[in-house]
Amino acid sequence: MLRQAVGGEREVEVPGSTVAEVLDNLYDAHPAVKAQLQSEDGELHRFVNVYLNDEDVRMLSWLDTPVSDRDRILILPAMAGG
Amino acid sequence: MARSYQDVLAGARERIPEIQVSELAELLESEDAPLVIDVREQDEWDEGHIPDARHVPRGFLESRIAGIADELDAPIVINCAGGARSLLAGVSLDEMGFRNVKSLAGGFSRWKQDGHDYTVPSTLTPDQRARYSRHVRIPEVGEEGQLKLLDSKVLLIGAGGLGSPSAYYLAAAGVGTIGLVDDDVVDASNLQRQIIHSNDRVGALKAESARQTIEGLNPDVSVKVHPFRVDQTNVLELMNEYDLVVDGADNFPTRYLLNDAALMTRTPLVHASILRFEGHASVFHPYEGPCYRCLFPEPPPPDMAPACGEAGVLGVLCGVMGSIQANEAIKMLLGMGDTLAGRLLIYDALSMSFNELRIRRDPECPACSDGAKLEFRDYEAWCAGERGHAEAPVSA
Numbered sequence: 149m150l151r152q153a154v155g156g157e158r159e160v161e162v163p164g165s166t167v168a169e170v171l172d173n174l175y176d177a178h179p180a181v182k183a184q185l186q187s188e189d190g191e192l193h194r195f196v197n198v199y200l201n202d203e204d205v206r207m208l209s210w211l212d213t214p215v216s217d218r219d220r221i222l223i224l225p226a227m228a229g230g
Numbered sequence: 231m232a233r234s235y236q237d238v239l240a241g242a243r244e245r246i247p248e249i250q251v252s253e254l255a256e257l258l259e260s261e262d263a264p265l266v267i268d269v270r271e272q273d274e275w276d277e278g279h280i281p282d283a284r285h286v287p288r289g290f291l292e293s294r295i296a297g298i299a300d301e302l303d304a305p306i307v308i309n310c311a312g313g314a315r316s317l318l319a320g321v322s323l324d325e326m327g328f329r330n331v332k333s334l335a336g337g338f339s340r341w342k343q344d345g346h347d348y349t350v351p352s353t354l355t356p357d358q359r360a361r362y363s364r365h366v367r368i369p370e371v372g373e374e375g376q377l378k379l380l381d382s383k384v385l386l387i388g389a390g391g392l393g394s395p396s397a398y399y400l401a402a403a404g405v406g407t408i409g410l411v412d413d414d415v416v417d418a419s420n421l422q423r424q425i426i427h428s429n430d431r432v433g434a435l436k437a438e439s440a441r442q443t444i445e446g447l448n449p450d451v452s453v454k455v456h457p458f459r460v461d462q463t464n465v466l467e468l469m470n471e472y473d474l475v476v477d478g479a480d481n482f483p484t485r486y487l488l489n490d491a492a493l494m495t496r497t498p499l500v501h502a503s504i505l506r507f508e509g510h511a512s513v514f515h516p517y518e519g520p521c522y523r524c525l526f527p528e529p530p531p532p533d534m535a536p537a538c539g540e541a542g543v544l545g546v547l548c549g550v551m552g553s554i555q556a557n558e559a560i561k562m563l564l565g566m567g568d569t570l571a572g573r574l575l576i577y578d579a580l581s582m583s584f585n586e587l588r589i590r591r592d593p594e595c596p597a598c599s600d601g602a603k604l605e606f607r608d609y610e611a612w613c614a615g616e617r618g619h620a621e622a623p624v625s626a
Contacts, residue, residue: 194527195530195531197525202585204588225530227508229538
């Protein structure tokens with residue numbers, strides 16, 4: 149569902165030095181993503197997982213986790229289909 | 231001039247030290263128990279063998295030893311019936327570089343004669359030996375592993391997209407008892423992916439339809455049909471009857487219910503979920519690895535989480551992910567390999583790529599952390615987004 153919000157892309161390149169900055173820049177470039185990831189009070193939804201490379205940012209420094217040039221951020225919504 | 235059998239045997243005796251039955255019996259009780267390899271033929275082994283011995287017929291010793299003994303220094307004792315074949319087998323292992331090989335003097339006959347314990351193995355029937363021959367030839371499975379599968383009980387939640395291929399492969403593999411929980415009936419729109427059903431069973435109960443297919447495939451499998459929805463009144467009793475659960479549910483309330491019940495009953499859970507071109511898979515080992523709520527602490531609201539019925543799913547994706555579940559289930563039943571515990575496997579059928587994420591046990595996990603108060607809740611209400619109402623857990 150997220151892919152539709154970024155024009156069908158699987159990966160997009162976004163600048164930023166922390167996870168929070170990257171997400172803010174992502175929202176600027178693709179405003180439709182914001183509603184899917186954030187609640188009205190600006191908090192990241194608890195049902196959305198964000199990974200820096202292969203590690204959950206909850207296990208790192210959450211949104212303050214520093215990000216460098218070649219890092220990959222993965223946004224993972226839960227799915228229930230079977 | 232040709233060397234006689236006696237000459238060859240005498241040469242072997244010079245190279246391979248012998249160990250007496252009493253000494254082996256003592257060693258097997260100690261912490262330095264050697265690996266015992268029994269090189270007799272199948273029919274001899276079937277009549278009884280030293281407990282914990284591994285069976286590798288003499289003719290397969292060199293080709294199969296790699297899956298059984300990996301360290302060249304590890305102590306190995308070879309036995310046969312009388313102590314001759316084991317000496318010759320010892321020479322072969324010696325030539326392969328194994329440096330700590332002994333031959334049991336007098337073999338299994340003397341072991342039995344001297345009154346030591348021995349095991350009479352349960353064995354595959356000739357039909358089973360033929361049916362599962364490709365499994366039995368794998369050193370990590372072998373006849374022992376196949377017998378273990380025949381003795382195993384797996385519960386499948388859902389006989390749909392994921393349940394069809396996983397039930398199919400588990401049945402073919404000879405998992406002896408397969409439980410199928412599904413209250414739904416076969417619809418024509420299922421047949422694009424739910425390969426265990428067929429056109430002539432449209433309208434039949436899915437669990438019943440799957441039972442018919444499995445029984446046609448493998449008479450060794452006993453199928454238990456549970457044609458109802460799993461809920462908090464029946465889930466614990468169900469899970470307690472099985473060794474592990476394969477989660478092929480199609481909704482969040484059931485997935486969270488299964489996770490909590492798996493923790494309560496300490497039953498391993500093989501997870502997968504699918505949508506469109508994407509599949510997730512993992513293994514949740516209660517209290518040893520992360521659980522589903524360590525991964526997803528809260529369900530998404532319904533409008534953020536479309537089901538396959540609305541968003542669609544590629545049929546063959548079910549085959550890939552359901553087969554991965556069957557693969558992980560078989561590994562766990564046999565205790566071999568590395569499972570997906572602690573990892574989330576993500577498969578993208580469009581780009582044909584597999585990704586892996588690390589999942590850790592969440593020290594704050596509302597379900598499996600030390601301080602968690604694990605109780606059933608109203609999963610339907612909770613997943614429908616009625617937070618205030620559902621935060622208070624309801625008891626079973």
